[in-house]
Amino acid sequence: MTDTADTKTATAVNVQTTSALPPEETERLGVEIVAALKTVFDPEIPADIYELGLIYKVDIKDDRSVDIEMTLTTPNCPAAAELPTMVENAVASVAGIGLVNVSIVWEPAWTPERMSDEARLVLNMW
Helix, strand or coil: CCEEEECCCCCEEEEECCCCCCCHHHHHHHHHHHHHHHCCCCCCCCCCCHHHCCCCEEEEEECCEEEECCCCCCCCCCCCCCCCHHHHHHCCCCCCCCCCEEEEEECCCHHHHHHHHHHHHHCHHH
């Protein structure tokens, strides 16, 4: 497996590939997937879900399908029904991506420490 991560994020997302895709293609897909994730915002928080640390894992498969593990800030999040679909649609828009499967996970629980410095700045949480 090849791991890449955005070093700007407090808790780096684990972008993996369990495929035989060329490393250059895996790198391109990983960068473009992260960019797509950064377009998804929690409707109640003015920061994107990637910088909030809600994305735990991205796994690019041999057939170019993508499995994503994400969490929510709270189990009672009002956006719980819409955020996974927003993530699925954003990642599916990346050229060369196949089926996208988004799973909500609760372990480890999300905490503000998972946020990047960028999210902390936007939310004034220093």
